[in-house]
Amino acid sequence: MSRIATSPGAASAEAIAPETERRGMAPAAQTGNLAPDPEWLTRRRAEAWAIQRATPFPSTRSEEWRYTDLARILPLDDLLPRGSGRPRVDGARGGAVHLPESVRCAIARDDDCAGRVIEMNGAVVSVELDPELASRGVVLDSLRRAAHTDPRVRAHLATEAVPATDGKFPALNAALWTDGVFLRVPRNVDIERPIRLNRWISRSGPATFSRILVLAEEHSRVSLVEEIQSPDLDRATLAHAAVELYARGGARVRYLSLQRLGHGAAWIANQRTLAEADSTLDTLNVALGGSFHRVDLNARLLGAGANSDMLGLYFGDEDQHFDFNTSQDHVAPHARSDLLYKGALDGAARGVFRGIIRVHEGAQRTDAYQTNRNLLLSEGAVATSLPNLEIGADDVRCSHGATVGQLDAEALFYLMSRGMSRERAERLVVTGFLGEVLGRLPFADVTGKVTREIETKLRATRTLRKTG
């Protein structure tokens, strides 16, 4: 991080605490109460609020939520603002900003980065960007602040990518989001090192709504690595994110999301990627923590030559419930998308994957693939996999496949016959199985973090089982 200077208007995390104390402000004042929302945003929030009021919570009667009974998982009425219907936007309240140990730990394990945003309880508390990149026109900022300063936010926020009309959670988010990240990369700018976003939820209680908006202009390149953490929470708590990713012609965007929340936390994300001609827009969703994890990911291939690799990895134990709802929309011809979601489930964990490839009329020469593989490590774990195809063109290459399997006794014997204990053999098979997903990505620190976490979880459950 030595090469990173603080960008104008933001303070480094270490610097914030003393400064806010001096000014006698809550840290949220850095962004949350910086200025009232611009008028267009206030109006947009009110519209979104009206939409959410008219939209019921998802129920298992709908196809997309059939295997996840949200009402049983989340006491939504307790988590949302009550009353008249006028959205009240709270930033983080009270307490000096100091980074919790687990966030420090996570940051210490990161390789070098080009910029970092730290968000706590839905409020951005720190933005750092390599000044060299800032001088070339790269913008990395609190979304709340950028709503005032950058006209592109108004043009792209909750319009084309994740509008309020998309459903209950997109509407709630559009009405209630407190802050998030705005990242804009100008034409031809290639940011080699990733931009990082660390998010922290410190306490049980109200829902947190946050947004990410990435605009990568023609032939630019950027990677954003998001990591969300929390302590174990004593009651169900929702963190929601709306993620809007734009790759203009020839651009390359990679978005990696690592969910490492504590027990009790529920994570719901609505993500949409818009890939124009000859662009690459890759995503990775990693679900390790939390009690509930739901991602709705829609990849739209809008121009010829566009490519999206869509990767997912989940490891669940105890009563964790993961639900992925993906769609690959091939609007333009000559585009490619390749989805691979792999999960291992232990204890009484539940995994749901539901994916669809939609080849729109006229999208000839589409290459679209969809694979979901599950490994069950216990009798109590359940995986449901529903791959689907909807093809409106005749000259396409599409495939989909799903598997649910158990640890292979022959494989375990093979490893044990080389001297490994059963536990060690299981760990090796599971990390190998999930490693295929990580192997497709060039971020060694992410791979390391995820692998370590999986091994730790496996050790914990195996030890429990032995002593239990």
Next chain:
Amino acid sequence: MGKSPLLSVTGLSARVADEEIDILRGVDLAIRPGETHAIMGPNGSGKSTLAKVVAGHPTYETTGGSVALRGEDLLEMEPDERSQAGVFMAFQYPIAIPGVSIANFLRTALQARLEDGEELDLFDFQELLMERMELLEMDPAFAQRPVNDGFSGGEKKRNEILQMAVLKPALALMDETDSGLDIDALRVVAHGVNRLREENPEMAVLLITHYQRILNHVIPDVVHVMYRGRIVESGGPEVAMELEARGYEEYRKAHVA
């Protein structure tokens, strides 16, 4: 031949767990350090079952007799304990472990041999692996491939020999290592086994095979004929030659009689 046996199999009978018929019906076998034994026999005679029971395959349960390595009861041990005691089985059908490189696999196997809290030195390991691959005339890039994933039959068997070279067992059980190999691959594998025998003259080898041809390359000290779960004849390499000429007909007749 004054040495005490490394492996002693006495009156061993075994079956597939939950089934009613024994596949092994009283096997007696003693292998001393440095000896190479071959077991030949028709399909279904129990020769592969013998190797798997010695290695601890969970499919089988023993119904009588004993198996000891240096006097220690192997049947009481888990497969990993048997491996650490010095038993190695080269599989007839090696298993693919997707996403796990051969190097990672072997590193984990060696790490498992250390005490808790003791860490394998990665530099030493790398050196050992390279040296072992050189001994077997293998391309170092091979170690980076995922274990048996998409391997040809020959590559799988070479991988077994590499594992054996790294783990340096006292007793190598080779379960039809020659089956499905063309003559070139067979030579490579046999060459590997011979190099390891030269390197460690104390290593004992039990070759399970259908055919005499591997025995032209790996010369056994003793050849056993197994038929219907028992060893029915033992002798020198000439037994294999005779079998090749006569087949198993006389054993069948003897059995019927």
